[in-house]
Amino acid sequence: MIHTRRRNVFVAVGLGLLLALMSCGSDSGDVAPPTGPLSATVPGVGILPDHSPGTGFGSDSESWTPDGIRQLTVGEVAVGPRLLLIGDSILAALSRRYSNDACETLTPLGWQVSVEAEVGKNIELGLSVVKKKLPQGFDAAVIFLGTNYGAVQDFYQETLNKILDELSPRPVIIFTVTEFKPTIREVNMVIEEELRKRSNLWLIDWREISKAPGILWKDKIHPSVQGNVMLLQELAKVLGTAPGAESGNCLESEFTDDAPIANLPPVVGPFDTVPAGETTDSVIPEDSYTTTSTSTP
Helix, strand or coil: CCCCCCECCCCCCCCECCCECCCCCCCCCCCCCCECCCCCCCCCCCCCCCCCCCCCCCCCCCCCCCCCCCCCCHHHHCCCCEEEEEECHHHHCCCCCCCCHHHHHHHHHCCEEEEEECCCCCCHHHHHHHHHHHHHCCCEEEEECCCCCCCCHHHHHHHHHHHHHHHCCCCEEEECCCCCCCCHHHHHHHHHHHHHHCCCEEEECHHHHCCCCCCECCCCCCECHHHHHHHHHHHHHHHCCCCCCCCCEECCCCCCCCCCCCCCCCCCCCCCCCCCCCCCCCECCCCCCCCCCCCCC
């Protein structure tokens, strides 16, 4: 269950675009957390724990960063460039079989990107993904799961805990979820609790970002074209440049079993060709996919 105790999370204020957006950087000191409610008023910020020398990256201790101190990006603490994106239709729409926006945005930063996201899937998909993909070697991860919430908070929390345990101590970026119905608040409560307990988590507060006009499509769940741009801008900002000097790659997706889709924002694809300007040396083609119609987020 979610604890009622709340603590303030201090964040660094950065760029202002459509919303008050934040930048990432570094902290070199330990600061004791004050008491009070978790701040959720500043969207798109990475809640970045203290990974300064001597604190032990991936340790169980909680670390807090005071306002105004530049925090670390994921790329500054990851041990390699292989990046695993785990999600439902919101991330699936950014995969190569649809728009390819994730790879086009993140590979220029040096990341080797695998988008493992399926339309209509719930939190259990994440556990299947990490069990299959982590043995292949990944250095950082992104989680955006919670839109297809089954309204059983204990199950969601238990499954998310297992996913995060598997990923630890890798740096992980986690998205809150648009609260398009009251029960989704339970998802975000679980995420807030995990942010207090784990020192390897970064936050992108999509719950707040998606409140801005034009960010969501007409269903008030999925991002519009403008929303996808904003999502990837925030993700790129928190990720930063990948470690090492290797070129970024778009890796093959293994999880492509989308539920039949309808009433979703228009996207490019599905397709199995190499994007313009790329070669098969840098992009591994995926299997083609055919869609049908129903209604699933």
